[in-house]
Amino acid sequence: MADIIQLLPDNIANQIAAGEVIQRPASAVKELLENAVDAGATNIQLIVNDAGKSLVQVIDNGKGMSETDARMSFERHATSKIKAIDDLFHIKTMGFRGEALASIAAVAQVELKTRKPEAELGTYIEIENSVVVKQEPCAAPAGTSICMKNVFFNVPARRNFLKSNPSELRHIVDEFIRVALSFPAIFFSLTSNGQQVFHLEAGSLKQRVIQILGNQYAAKLVNVKEETDYMNIYGFVGKPDTARKTRGEQYFFVNNRFIRSAYLNHAVMTAFDQMIAKDSYPLYVLFIDLDPSQIDINVHPTKQEIKFEDEKIIYAFVQAAVKHALAQFSIAPSLDFSLNAEIQQLDAVSKPFTNDQQESVTASSSLFKTFTQKHQAHFIEPTEKSELKHWKDFFTGKEQEKTAQFTYDKATVQHTGQHEMLPVSTSKKIIPGAHLLQLHNTYIIAPTQSGFLLVHQQLAHERILYDRFSLATHGKKIATQQSLFPVTVELPAQDAALLHDLLPDLLSLGYLVEPFGNNAFVIQGTPADVNHGNEKHTIELLVEQFKHFSSDIKFSKREKLVRCMARQQAIKAGQSLSQNEMETVVEELFLSNTANVTPTGSPTYIEFKEDYLDRMFSR
Structure with missing residues (x-):
């Protein structure tokens, strides 16, 4: 009886693997932008045509590649980031698995121009369907320019599943914003069909947030900054009056990498408890920095889902940091002229909240003590999981049907x-x-x-x-x-x-x-x-x-x-x-x-x- 199991040809295997990484043009945008950041660029330009279906181009002024590196970069699992197994647990760069360029080359026509600053000539490479069509020396500015043309040209069924141009462009803009927020010290621009959509000058994080979200938020951001021996949290949350009835702008970054986490989102929601309506959602742009060995970022092909070694500590820190920031924001006394005059005279309204009072309040919280004292990160006292016991309720999206009730006397x-x-x-x-x-x-x-x-x-x-x-x-x-x-x-x-x-x-x-x-x-x-x-x-x-x-x-x-x-x-x-x-x-x-x-x-x-x-x- 003949054997029936056989190895897939490389071109088919590459296209299957590419499906994990390159799901739509926005996936390529994410990978190429992250590569430009890893190359140490200070100026990154993204150019797209037809919502990335016909062209995605990223131009950077980074360190460029040698002729050998330029050719090797398109091989699967070819990477400069990992040399030993231990390196996998200390990842500090954005891309590291060596799959991005190989995946893009498997489903598109790719042109690469790159030159190291010290080299006289750069390298030009043209690849189609994972096959190198042309490779030659060329004149090029220092840095790298990579074009992805006609995505899924060789996989028509995949191309048919792409959405309309405005819908695909929205995904591209989302990925662009996530990278641009992570690195405010880098200039970013986005041009779509010849029209500039974003021109983001290098600056502070607050400037970058306002550039992206709009000037109307300039006076409505509350600074969040807490540093401990275990982890640092910084960024901004919107004042309660910026909360929306639907999920607005909410961004979490861990070690400058955008992540999705319903669990940490719930930590922020509980910090806003009693400050916004239950059916409203706060604005936040929050960054968590911690030892890379405490997280696993390789659990998902897009790297947008990660695992923490101890997520309960992270949850408690995020909640405490946001609560502390909101408390700082609301300590200034204000008079409400709709209040009764007698109420206006009460100490709680008329007298400012002094530093001594503030310290006595914050110091009385055991969570805050362990949060701020050195080397106490792992000693948060259990409180019958008070911060966590209701978090699953948050995911019951549908309102329970209310039963009619009629009361007669008692x-x-x-x-x-x-x-x-x-x-x-x-x-x-x-x-x-x-x-x-x-x-x-x-x-x-x-x-x-x-x-x-x-x-x-x-x-x-x-x-x-x-x-x-x-x-x-x-x-x-x-x-x-x-x-x-x-x-x-x-x-x-x-x-x-x-x-x-x-x-x-x-x-x-x-x-x-x-x-x-x-x-x-x-x-x-x-x-x-x-x-x-x-x-x-x-x-x-x-x-x-x-x-x-x-x-x-x-x-x-x-x-x-x-x-x-x-x-x-x-x-x-x-x-x-x-x-x-x-x-x-x-x-x-x-x-x-x-x-x-x-x-x-x-x-x-x-x-x-x-x-x-x-x-x-x-x-």
Whole structure:
């Protein structure tokens, strides 16, 4: 019987391996930028065309490569960073596994020009499908220029899975920002299709953060800086008033490497406890420096997920550092003129928080003591895991369904399932011309022949708008009313790329938005049935909601947009409605084929039948 197991040819093996490292043009951007940083460059330029599909070029003024090194750099697992196994546990550079250039060469056409400062001539290498097509001496500036052209040209199936240009450009901008934030002392620029998107002069970390996030944050950043024998934490968190309803700008770096960590994110969230709303997310750019032997950065191909030797200590440090920074920020006394005059005179309000008082408060915390004293890093006292016991609750994304409760005197009867969802056909049971009642400016009570309906006005309106917008995106466009005074909105680069992608779908929903310059847009028209005057906030909030709406791949871009718009424009709980408005909500709700639930599955109303009401009163 013939043997059936055989080794894969090199070109196929390389393409399979490349899939781990180069998933999209942004993956190559990350690897090439990190290589430029490792080369000691002080000036790094990124140039992309067609969102990186036709060209990704990185030009740096680093130390360059010799002719032999330039050729060797494209071999798999060829690296200058690791010579012995111990080196793997003391990694201080960005790239180290020697897979980046080999992976790029396996799925693209690559051109490399490089010259060491002391050499007279540089080296030019052209590679296609892992094969060296040309290698020759050339004139070149000191440093390295590497071009990746026509990514996935030899793997058409992979190329077909790339998203639209605005979507891919957004990923490139994200990777660019992460590297640029890590190294504020280096000049970075990003040019897309000949238009400069970023021009980031070398400077301090705060200057770099403001350059990227926007000047509006200049006075809204709180400095975080704590140094211990075990680890250092530094960076910035946004003041509580910068918190957003959706996940905003949140960056964690360990030894200057961007990482994703829901665990450490939770540490920051708990530090903001009681300072921001529970459904809000703070802004932060935080750097952790610690001994490389305390972490494993090789657990994931993109190196964005790492393992800590003792993550509980890291969690406690991050939480304490952010709490301390926020405490420092809020020690200045302020007067609230809406307070009663007698309250204004209380010591807690009128007298400043002295240094002695501050020291006595911080010193009383055992966590703070171990955090600041030398050689006490591993002696944080256990407090029944008080900092950690609720962290898993943070990941329960969906709100628990609230059961209706009715209280009579001291007895509470819990209503947990005896209600029935109304099928659409029973909507005729609503008594025609009956007077509707609004309860707590949130619920509409509508009498029926056999009881009453309790309609949640916001969820019901969300269902109505979702159906209307879905219809609009599938052909029946919503009419647009031209604005007499068009409004201009300016967005960060990554948000601008996203909005570019949404413009056609927004037009079907009645919003005429046109590009205006680099990252600016002009709102020329809005839906005819929407109140005017708040267009700029509407677009900004829409982009923010869309960015973080759902990572679930089952939702298309259009579906996400429709859900965001329905949620955003629905009348809110707490809003007073007239009799006519309540009637309109109830009537339009029951025109839907799925009137009983919102797009996310929450009930829009509950029916209370007469026989059940009788049983509640023991009748």
